[in-house]
Amino acid sequence: MNVSHLAAxxxxxxxxxxxxxxxxxxxxxxxxxxxxxxxxxSWGRMLRTxxxxxxxxxxxxxxxxEVLRRREESPLRHVLPVLREGLVSVADAAQHIMxxxxxxxxxxxxxxxxxxxxxxxxxxxxxGADWAEDTVGTxxxxxxxxxxxxxxxxxxxxxxxxxTSWTCAGAPLTDPRDGRLIGVxxxxxxxxTMHPATLAWVESVAKLAEARLRELHLTALEGLRAVAAPVLxxxxxxxxxxxxxxxxxxxxxxxxxxxxxxxxxxSAGRRPLPLLGPCGVEPLAEGxxxxxxxxxLPSGDTRIVLDLGQPRxxxxxxxxxxxxxxxxxxxxxxxxxFLLAEHRAGRTAAQxxxxxxxxxxxxxxxxxEMSRVRRYLGGxxxxxxxxxxxxxxxxxxxxxxxxxxxxxSSAPEVLRVREAPATSRRRSDPA
Numbered sequence: 474m475n476v477s478h479l480a481a482x483x484x485x486x487x488x489x490x491x492x493x494x495x496x497x498x499x500x501x502x503x504x505x506x507x508x509x510x511x512x513x514x515s516w517g518r519m520l521r522t523x524x525x526x527x528x529x530x531x532x533x534x535x536x537x538x539e540v541l542r543r544r545e546e547s548p549l550r551h552v553l554p555v556l557r558e559g560l561v562s563v564a565d566a567a568q569h570i571m572x573x574x575x576x577x578x579x580x581x582x583x584x585x586x587x588x589x590x591x592x593x594x595x596x597x598x599x600x601g602a603d604w605a606e607d608t609v610g611t612x613x614x615x616x617x618x619x620x621x622x623x624x625x626x627x628x629x630x631x632x633x634x635x636x637t638s639w640t641c642a643g644a645p646l647t648d649p650r651d652g653r654l655i656g657v658x659x660x661x662x663x664x665x666t667m668h669p670a671t672l673a674w675v676e677s678v679a680k681l682a683e684a685r686l687r688e689l690h691l692t693a694l695e696g697l698r699a700v701a702a703p704v705l706x707x708x709x710x711x712x713x714x715x716x717x718x719x720x721x722x723x724x725x726x727x728x729x730x731x732x733x734x735x736x737x738x739x740s741a742g743r744r745p746l747p748l749l750g751p752c753g754v755e756p757l758a759e760g761x762x763x764x765x766x767x768x769x770l771p772s773g774d775t776r777i778v779l780d781l782g783q784p785r786x787x788x789x790x791x792x793x794x795x796x797x798x799x800x801x802x803x804x805x806x807x808x809x810x811f812l813l814a815e816h817r818a819g820r821t822a823a824q825x826x827x828x829x830x831x832x833x834x835x836x837x838x839x840x841x842e843m844s845r846v847r848r849y850l851g852g853x854x855x856x857x858x859x860x861x862x863x864x865x866x867x868x869x870x871x872x873x874x875x876x877x878x879x880x881x882s883s884a885p886e887v888l889r890v891r892e893a894p895a896t897s898r899r900r901s902d903p904a
Contacts, residue, residue, distance in 0.1 A: 535601030545841035552682040559678035569662035578605030613641020644679035649687040697722040756852020819860030828886035
């Protein structure tokens with residue numbers, strides 16, 4: 474039986490047929506019609522794991538600050554424009570909503586028809602909700618994440634009874650760099666709004682989003698390659714430059730390999746790396762300079778220059794044994810790095826929130842910004858608390874007049890330093 478076409482022409486009949494199939498399966502009776510394989514297999518998993526089909530179980534919602542943190546750390550934030558352009562306007566017109574969940578099944582974004590969003594609220598389809606298959610049964614978010622392919626779930630194909638008036642079409646989203654599941658995009662709505670082409674539509678937009686992620690990765694590698702070229706040109710022997718995930722941007726003196734395995738928490742210094750053995754590792758822009766230890770590794774401490782001397786152009790320059798590289802700073806990042814230079818012992822997220830906003834509760838915003846900073850300064854910036862690494866020499870270049878220090882800033886701690894007598898300044902020597 475083609476459920477999608479039956480539902481498209483006769484939704485009430487499709488609902489009755491699916492309900493009978495579901496009742497037979499739950500009662501473990503031999504049905505006169507079998508459910509679709511992907512649904513039957515999912516129902517089997519639910520029966521084995523003990524999910525209650527008559528109990529609408531809802532785990533605790535993530536607090537808003539945790540939803541924001543996950544959004545900021547998710548690669549899916551980079552493809553929101555693709556997903557919105559491809560899905561939201563059509564979903565709204567068709568009385569559907571678009572839902573994006575992370576790899577754990579937690580709902581991070583919901584957009585589309587206001588009326589359908591209200592109905593979704595009644596199902597617990599809320600921001601921060603857990604829609605993993607082993608939590609709420611067969612559905613268009615959790616099931617695609619398990620089977621790793623697009624799945625449409627019609628009415629009573631949902632395992633939990635309270636969801637049987639709903640239809641969902643979801644597609645997994647994977648990181649093109651390593652195939653890792655990073656989330657699921659789903660289009661959902663009342664059963665009567667279902668269309669047989671919905672699944673193909675969602676799948677095609679998901680593929681566009683993955684293509685965009687691939688394009689962004691290649692662009693980032695090109696940027697790192699441009700930074701690496703002058704550094705490698707000064708070196709002799711073997712060396713390679715990789716991004717934070719180990720993807721190779723440039724090599725010299727050794728065969729090219731597309732990726733090397735990096736430890737989860739890599740730091741600068743001599744480190745054993747798979748296949749390469751002991752290596753010297755140095756931070757470089759948004760990646761690492763890796764030199765096998767059979768090559769001479771010149772000594773020399775890391776030097777960080779935070780240049781705030783210009784009125785509207787601020788940079789951080791990192792110099793090490795292999796050379797130097799610079800990064801232009803946004804106003805917020807200039808504030809945060811200045812505060813860390815002022816407090817070399819480090820600042821917690823709550824302390825930075827108080828320093829910048831006058832409110833220690835705004836830790837979510839601080840953590841999100843510091844996550845962005847650590848993408849390019851991770852090799853020389855520690856966390857817990859946030860601080861420059863102990864081995865680094867840090868110099869801050871400030872304007873000759875105190876009023877010229879980060880003139881855009883209204884951060885309480887910046888204002889305090891700006892208004893302090895020149896003799897009390899700790900790190901304000903112009904170059």
